[in-house]
Amino acid sequence: MTETVGIDRMGFYTPDMYLEMTDLALARGEDPAKYHVGIGQDKQAVIPPTQDVVTMAANAAAQILTPADKAAVKMVLFGTESGIDNSKATAVYLAHLLDLPADTRAVEIKQACYGATAGLQLAADYVRARPTAKVLVIGADIARYGLHTAGEVTQGGGAVAMLVTAQPRMLALEPVSAYHTADVMDFWRPLGRTEALVDGRYSTNVYLDFFKTVWTAYQAQTQRTIADFAALTFHIPFTKMGLKALRQVLPEATPDQQVRLQAAFEASQLDNRNVGNLYTGSLYLSILSLLRHGHLQAGDRIGCYSYGSGAEGEFYSAIVQPTFRQGFDDERLTALLANRHAVSVAEYEALFTQRLDLSGRDVQLPIGEVSAQYYLAGRHQQQRLYRQRAVD
Structure with missing residues (x-):
């Protein structure tokens, strides 16, 4: 009998x-509706x-890992x-911080925003072959385009941790x-740069084209239609980018199915609207948001579109x-997002420039108020x- 393999638990962290x-819109001379409606953030x-x-991944993974x-x-x-x-690899630093066994394989995967999906699929194949093993998959990023740039409104950051098991x-x-x-x-970030370069309109078009390509190929392999999906x-x-993709295929659904799929999308984007771009973690925060805020039932099938510029789609x-509700701490995640505090544009700009630079010089960061x-x-x-604060 083939083992069922998938995501056992998920954790999420953002500062x-x-x-x-x-x-931000007012500071940049823009209509706020351009950001809230036109971009959807x-x-x-x-x-x-x-x-x-590394630290964000550790803070996310610590939420879901027991000693066992x-x-x-x-x-x-x-x-x-x-x-x-x-x-x-970032994975080596993370394994040390989490005190994982020395016989753990630890690897970093890079292909723009697709890296975590590659990790998830590799993890699933590994566990199918070794059903007693568990694999920790991370999607963690800091999206940076620079101050006063067109991409500034789509910055953000955080980490999603997933435990893959039988x-x-x-x-x-x-x-x-x-x-x-x-x-x-x-979209690309040459060596020596801390901010990405992007052709935004072109990237959106490639994203949409890739979605239609892999959606059509998936249907051809499985003979499934949009009616087989709850979300x-x-x-x-x-x-707004995900909404554009959804609208490409909604005509394939009946009116009732369209209503359900649109409602599921609204649930899936709630947390992302309030965090911003996670690059590799964006799809997985969307899935977590759907499970937290949507109206899913056991046996529902959800479709997942992953895209990484440069470009790869799946x-x-x-x-x-x-x-499924045993796999995440809904109360903790709600508190994490609700208990954040707002910063001014001036404070945000100052923090944006305070990260470790590429000079390699010694730096001691202000850690007095680290939570x-x-x-x-x-x-x-x-x-x-890297340091770990004592936990009560």
């Missing part, structure tokens, strides 16, 4: 500061210098395009998926499990100094 999009996570992708889980984890796959070293509590991954790759220059979820660097599906369990204390002799 405790955000910027109101109305404030309300708040944007602001990342302090004491957080990077740590003993069973055999692999850490860390999807990110905000890596901190051109050689050493007999999962949340989502069973179906084995068939469709993927597509092409060498496209819609479609999307990589959403900004929420469409796969998952089945909601009867115990996160895992944080970055600074840099010494070109080595990052």
